[in-house]
Amino acid sequence: MPTFDLASVPLRDLNQALHAVGAGANETEFEVINPRGAHAVAVGIDAPVRVDVHGSVGYYCAGMNAEATVTVHGSVGPGVAENMMSGTVVVKGDASQYAGATGHGGLLVIEGNASSRCGISMKGIDIVVKGNIGHMSAFMAQAGNLVVLGDAGDALGDSLYEAKLFVRGEVKSLGADCVKKKMRPKHLALLADLLAKAGVTDAKPEEFTRYGSARALYHFNIDNVDAY
Amino acid sequence: MAPPARSIISTSTMSTRIEAGQMTYKNPPTAPRQSATFDEYTLSEIRRAAATGIYDIRGAGAKRKVPHFDDLLFLGASISRYPLEGYREACGTNVVLGARHAKKPIELKIPITIAGMSFGSLSGPAKEALGRGATLAGTSTTTGDGGMTEEERGHSEILVYQYLPSRYGMNPHDLRRADAIEVVVGQGAKPGGGGMLLGQKISDRVAEMRTLPPGIDQRSACRHPDWTGPDDLEIKIQELREITDWEKPIYVKVGGARPYYDTALAVKSGADVVVLDGMQGGTAATQEVFIENVGLPTLACIRPAVQALQDLGMHRKVQLVISGGVRNGADVAKALALGADAVSIGTAALVAIGDNDPRWEKEYQALGTTAGAYDDWHEGRDPAGISTQDPELMKRVDPVAAGRRLANYLKVMTLEAQTIARACGKNHVHNLEPEDLCALSIEASAMAGVPLAGTDWIPGKTGL
Ligand SMILES: Cc1cc2nc3c(=O)[nH]c(=O)nc-3n(C[C@H](O)[C@H](O)[C@H](O)COP(=O)(O)O)c2cc1C
Numbered sequence: 024m025p026t027f028d029l030a031s032v033p034l035r036d037l038n039q040a041l042h043a044v045g046a047g048a049n050e051t052e053f054e055v056i057n058p059r060g061a062h063a064v065a066v067g068i069d070a071p072v073r074v075d076v077h078g079s080v081g082y083y084c085a086g087m088n089a090e091a092t093v094t095v096h097g098s099v100g101p102g103v104a105e106n107m108m109s110g111t112v113v114v115k116g117d118a119s120q121y122a123g124a125t126g127h128g129g130l131l132v133i134e135g136n137a138s139s140r141c142g143i144s145m146k147g148i149d150i151v152v153k154g155n156i157g158h159m160s161a162f163m164a165q166a167g168n169l170v171v172l173g174d175a176g177d178a179l180g181d182s183l184y185e186a187k188l189f190v191r192g193e194v195k196s197l198g199a200d201c202v203k204k205k206m207r208p209k210h211l212a213l214l215a216d217l218l219a220k221a222g223v224t225d226a227k228p229e230e231f232t233r234y235g236s237a238r239a240l241y242h243f244n245i246d247n248v249d250a251y
Numbered sequence: 252m253a254p255p256a257r258s259i260i261s262t263s264t265m266s267t268r269i270e271a272g273q274m275t276y277k278n279p280p281t282a283p284r285q286s287a288t289f290d291e292y293t294l295s296e297i298r299r300a301a302a303t304g305i306y307d308i309r310g311a312g313a314k315r316k317v318p319h320f321d322d323l324l325f326l327g328a329s330i331s332r333y334p335l336e337g338y339r340e341a342c343g344t345n346v347v348l349g350a351r352h353a354k355k356p357i358e359l360k361i362p363i364t365i366a367g368m369s370f371g372s373l374s375g376p377a378k379e380a381l382g383r384g385a386t387l388a389g390t391s392t393t394t395g396d397g398g399m400t401e402e403e404r405g406h407s408e409i410l411v412y413q414y415l416p417s418r419y420g421m422n423p424h425d426l427r428r429a430d431a432i433e434v435v436v437g438q439g440a441k442p443g444g445g446g447m448l449l450g451q452k453i454s455d456r457v458a459e460m461r462t463l464p465p466g467i468d469q470r471s472a473c474r475h476p477d478w479t480g481p482d483d484l485e486i487k488i489q490e491l492r493e494i495t496d497w498e499k500p501i502y503v504k505v506g507g508a509r510p511y512y513d514t515a516l517a518v519k520s521g522a523d524v525v526v527l528d529g530m531q532g533g534t535a536a537t538q539e540v541f542i543e544n545v546g547l548p549t550l551a552c553i554r555p556a557v558q559a560l561q562d563l564g565m566h567r568k569v570q571l572v573i574s575g576g577v578r579n580g581a582d583v584a585k586a587l588a589l590g591a592d593a594v595s596i597g598t599a600a601l602v603a604i605g606d607n608d609p610r611w612e613k614e615y616q617a618l619g620t621t622a623g624a625y626d627d628w629h630e631g632r633d634p635a636g637i638s639t640q641d642p643e644l645m646k647r648v649d650p651v652a653a654g655r656r657l658a659n660y661l662k663v664m665t666l667e668a669q670t671i672a673r674a675c676g677k678n679h680v681h682n683l684e685p686e687d688l689c690a691l692s693i694e695a696s697a698m699a700g701v702p703l704a705g706t707d708w709i710p711g712k713t714g715l
Contacts, residue, residue, distance in 0.1 A: 067423050087423040
């Protein structure tokens with residue numbers, strides 16, 4: 024298994040090696056050591072490789088990931104898995120702001136807490152946070168699912184579009200146009216599936232509350248102007 | 252009541268008849284006087300706001316008159332400077348963008364590019380026409396909010412892919428097949444504003460590209476979701492470079508607001524190219540109050556930006572692309588003389604492919620407007636088939652013929668710029684310089700930093 028020691032190897036070499044993995048490649052498992060908070064670690068991968076990062080990273084780890092499974096054995100800075108297309112990204116520690124921002128697909132699992140704006144503008148990604156999430160999470164979230172086992176901060180789901188939000192703990196406040204919704208059997212099934220995929224065994228779908236868009240801001244109306 | 256005799260008293264009517272002995276005369280009427288403050292347009296806007304309760308949204312750029320390239324003149328050659336022979340002595344027009352960091356810089360044959368205009372705001376055939384025209388002329392075109400379409404990728408030899416706050420349609424596949432990446436921080440029409448695409452333009456295709464339900468109003472965010480400020484921007488640019496293996500030039504586009512600092516910060520953040528869009532720059536849909544009241548005129552943006560590049564030792568190393576109201580080869584030459592490396596055009600390119608054409612006058616009138624003034628681009632009913640998603644209307648754009656017209660227009664602009672450059676004795680349009688210019692007004696002189704015509708006075712720089 025190739026190991027990249029970022030204390031001595033330039034980041035470019037790592038990312039280029041990951042981009043060079045083509046169909047039928049021999050090497051499909053990579054290890055990164057000493058990331059020491061580096062930004063843009065393992066970004067733009069477009070192949071079903073496995074990358075294990077040992078240590079904490081800076082901004083945009085696994086950005087725009089497609090197909091790969093990236094596991095960070097540490098914490099991540101802002102924008103982990105931003106604009107992810109597919110694949111899986113697992114963070115063993117905590118995540119800073121904008122985790123999973125604008126993600127189109129795939130699964131992002133954060134085993135610790137995520138900071139503010141988790142899932143901002145998400146476009147189809149599934150995000151499972153085992154701890155709490157910060158304020159303004161799922162702002163303008165368009166599609167996909169955000170599952171939070173802990174609590175959510177202020178203004179959850181502000182200006183939400185079609186993304187579904189499931190929170191087990193407390194929600195400090197809801198953002199504009201975000202409302203509590205009924206949990207139907209199909210939502211319970213969806214949630215059970217997401218929890219299983221994220222390896223969560225100690226939470227039941229029935230313990231969660233679903234939130235979604237009231238869709239009152241979908242057409243501009245002057246009487247809603249206070250909400251804009 | 253008996254009419255007053257021998258005196259002029261009544262002013263209550265305009266045609267008071269006065270008996271003066273045997274004589275009768277008419278008091279000269281005062282003409283109805285319209286207020287300069289409450290002019291016809293202002294009054295109509297008050298009535299419109301009162302009736303609808305919604306601010307006015309429209310397309311295009313600022314329509315008010317502001318100091319512009321028209322307020323500058325070239326001096327031409329004289330005894331101290333000799334001109335080049337038209338058509339005989341070469342005058343280069345090529346420009347290389349992105350050599351600062353990108354492994355694959357792009358080279359344009361002409362210093363005029365097509366600005367980013369979103370699919371969604373524009374029809375597929377219009378995007379294809381822009382791609383075809385730009386390619387024929389040897390220059391680039393740019394995607395916009397809403398992602399990359401096959402029409403434009405397929406027909407644009409050089410395509411710049413915009414990275415916008417909304418990230419609609421953003422994906423690594425398109426990032427890799429782009430020739431350059433443009434991180435959009437702002438636009439001249441609305442520095443600090445987001446976007447709004449009204450439901451009527453959200454066809455199924457547009458909705459799918461943006462991952463949103465068809466038919467709803469789409470707000471585009473005004474800030475990027477995952478970075479704020481220059482330190483973050485630097486890291487964001489690093490990420491984009493890492494994703495694309497440092498191949499592509501990375502542009503940063505800003506609206507004209509604080510051009511000196513924005514240019515300096517873009518350079519500091521690692522941009523290869525700075526795109527600076529003045530307040531006359533077009534938009535697909537923005538509040539009128541924003542378009543007309545926020546931002547710096549294009550003319551006022553250029554010198555501070557060039558100064559920032561010079562102060563950092565980066566002039567000509569980081570390229571400066573100027574936009575906002577560029578209409579002809581003289582505008583191009585003036586922007587370059589002030590220090591830009593290239594210009595980009597939006598509105599003018601749309602006009603070249605048929606926007607606001609008088610041939611559709613009847614239909615413009617039916618929409619309550621007239622050819623040349625039509626700006627309800629957000630409504631999707633464009634008679635010219637350009638700012639619409641209506642399948643019938645968009646058939647009116649023949650992408651091949653419209654592309655040809657755009658190429659013609661780009662060639663004319665280039666020839667015009669060369670004509671001026673040769674007259675100033677320059678063998679490349681980039682050799683034009685501020686010393687080739689004078690200004691027609693004190694305002695333009697101050698903004699462009701060139702002397703008022705016939706004087707050596709630049710307000711704020713020389714003399715008083
Ligand atoms: C119809 C239309 C759509 C536009 N869409 C975008 C866009 O998606 N992203 C962007 O950065 N600028 C957009 N712009 C602004 C242009 O990129 C450019 O800055 C401006 O048009 C330049 O000014 P000009 O129209 O006077 O040439 C748009 C402009 C127009 C006219």
